[in-house]
Every structure is written in C-alpha cells, then in structure tokens.
Amino acid sequence: xxxxxxxxxxxxxxxxxxxxxxxxxxxxxxxxxxxxxxxxxxxxxxxxxxxxxxxxxxxxxxxxxxxxxxxxxxxxxxxxxxxxxxxxxxxxxxxxxxxxxxxxxxxxxxxxxxx
Amino acid sequence: xxxxxxxxxxxxxxxxxxxxxxxxxxxxxxxxxxxxxxxxxxxxxxxxxxxxxxxxxxxxxxxxxxxxxxxxxxxxxxxxxxxxxxxxxxxxxxxxxxxxxxxxxxxxxxxxx
Numbered sequence: 157x158x159x160x161x162x163x164x165x166x167x168x169x170x171x172x173x174x175x176x177x178x179x180x181x182x183x184x185x186x187x188x189x190x191x192x193x194x195x196x197x198x199x200x201x202x203x204x205x206x207x208x209x210x211x212x213x214x215x216x217x218x219x220x221x222x223x224x225x226x227x228x229x230x231x232x233x234x235x236x237x238x239x240x241x242x243x244x245x246x247x248x249x250x251x252x253x254x255x256x257x258x259x260x261x262x263x264x265x266x267x268x269x270x271x
Numbered sequence: 272x273x274x275x276x277x278x279x280x281x282x283x284x285x286x287x288x289x290x291x292x293x294x295x296x297x298x299x300x301x302x303x304x305x306x307x308x309x310x311x312x313x314x315x316x317x318x319x320x321x322x323x324x325x326x327x328x329x330x331x332x333x334x335x336x337x338x339x340x341x342x343x344x345x346x347x348x349x350x351x352x353x354x355x356x357x358x359x360x361x362x363x364x365x366x367x368x369x370x371x372x373x374x375x376x377x378x379x380x381x382x383x384x
C-alpha cells in the first residue's frame with residue numbers, strides 16, 4: 157500500500173540548533189514528495205518538493221529536505237531553528253487514483269523551538 | 272499564491288442544521304479538494320473535483336456532499352450537522368502547471384453542539 161509515515165509526533169529543539177523532521181514513504185514508481193507547514197488556525201503552506209534531480213532540495217523559510225532513495229526517506233532540515241518555526245509539519249506523497257493523482261499526507265509532526 | 276478562500280473561518284452551529292462551507296478560487300484551476308482535519312491531526316481527503324460537474328469521494332467516508340457547478344466554487348454541504356462533524360475543513364486547489372503540489376485555503380473550523 158502506498159503511504160507516508162512521520163515517526164515523531166513532536167520534535168523539540170532549542171533556537172539556533174539544527175532541526176530535522178523525519179518522513180519515510182512507500183510508493184510504487186518514482187516518488188513525488190512534498191513538505192507543508194501549518195500554523196495554528198491556518199491552512200497548510202507549501203514548503204518544498206522533490207520530483208527529480210538533486211537529492212537536496214531547498215524551500216521556503218530556509219528549510220531544505222534530503223531525498224534518500226535507498227532509505228525511502230525525505231527528511232526536512234534547517235541548519236538553525238527559529239522560535240517562529242514552531243508549527244505542525246506534514247510530509248506528503250503523490251499517489252495515483254482512479255481519476256488521476258492525489259496527495260497522501262503523513263500524520264504530522266509538531267515542531268517546538270524554545271528560546 | 273493560491274488565491275483560495277474559505278468562508279466562514281469559524282462556525283458554531285446546533286445539531287440538525289444544514290450548513291454549507293464555501294470554497295472559492297480566483298485562478299481558474301480545474302482540480303480542487305476538500306480535506307477534514309481533527310485538531311493537530313493528519314489530513315483526510317473527503318472530496319475532490321477535476322473540473323466542472325466532476326466530483327468524487329475521497330479516501331475518508333464523509334456524510335458531506337459537494338458540487339462543482341462553476342470552476343471558481345467548490346462548496347461542501349452537510350444536510351444535518353452532528354457533533355461528530357466537528358472538525359476543521361480545508362479546501363485546496365492544484366495548478367495545472369506544477370508537480371502536483373496543492374495550495375490550501377485558511378480552513379473552516381466547524382463546531383456542532
């Protein structure tokens with residue numbers, strides 16, 4: 157079955173430290189992978205995507221993600237966390253359905269950055 | 272920018288009432304989606320549309336219905352609201368030029384008492 161997993165419900169880091177939010181996937185074929193961020197009482201904001209090419213993709217707000225095919229992972233990273241990065245982060249993968257394509261989202265990881 | 276709008280942002284309503292959650296876009300994209308999200312939880316696709324007069328049910332069974340009479344609007348309706356419908360409802364669209372990323376509206380937080 158096609159799926160995406162975020163093994164950590166919560167990640168806590170101190171401001172200025174590097175952060176990693178983990179994501180693993182299971183899809184047939186080449187994966188199309190995405191990261192979204194959700195602030196309280198808001199919709200999801202698109203951060204970055206991996207389709208093909210360089211395994212390290214850069215996105216909004218200084219975030220980047222590394223695609224690792226052998227480990228089927230797409231971890232989100234940032235070299236220096238900010239308190240304002242505190243939010244709920246979702247990993248997503250494109251899947252094919254009967255009418256075309258859709259996104260499947262992970263359960264989300266709450267990132268808490270302390271000052 | 273997604274240019275996708277949802278109204279109302281917050282709604283508290285009594286059991287048995289009929290409600291319609293509005294979703295509109297200005298970009299004219301064919302593909303639109305509705306997701307249901309419990310607080311701090313994962314998203315579940317409940318409906319999607321690939322164009323006018325096209326609607327399909329998503330992965331999560333929902334008692335809501337949708338319509339797509341015009342490209343710009345993708346409203347979601349609950350004929351008789353129940354407390355179990357309390358949730359956040361997120362609408363999204365998908366530009367044709369792109370690699371399947373979706374862009375989301377701000378969401379409607381529905382509370383049924």
